[in-house]
Amino acid sequence: MFVCRDEPYWPNEEQSRRDNANLGPIKNKAGQYLTAQVVHRHIEQEPSPVAGSAPVGPLGAPPVFDRLRGLGAAFDDTAEFLWLEEMWLSRSEMQREALSIFRAPS
Numbered sequence: 001m002f003v004c005r006d007e008p009y010w011p012n013e014e015q016s017r018r019d020n021a022n023l024g025p026i027k028n029k030a031g032q033y034l035t036a037q038v039v040h041r042h043i044e045q046e047p048s049p050v051a052g053s054a055p056v057g058p059l060g061a062p063p064v065f066d067r068l069r070g071l072g073a074a075f076d077d078t079a080e081f082l083w084l085e086e087m088w089l090s091r092s093e094m095q096r097e098a099l100s101i102f103r104a105p106s
Contacts, residue, residue, distance in 0.1 A: 062090035
């Protein structure tokens, strides 16, 4: 997703239009444009920075009875792109983390 000041923007716009990968533009009252581009990447070549920070449990994907459908977000190594990723989250791990935040230090 991109917030653009002067005009709508999509990287490699000509190719992405042929691929029907562009979303937007949406213009706000301040004259900014919101655009987005759908990109498919090979997870082996460019692993997601989101997966390592998600509460999925000690063994990876949570069992079916403990699953919550969620959305994770993280910047890539260059801090230029924000990854948004739909994933299975662990309800019990999220509850454990939430409780640890509210526990008083001992």
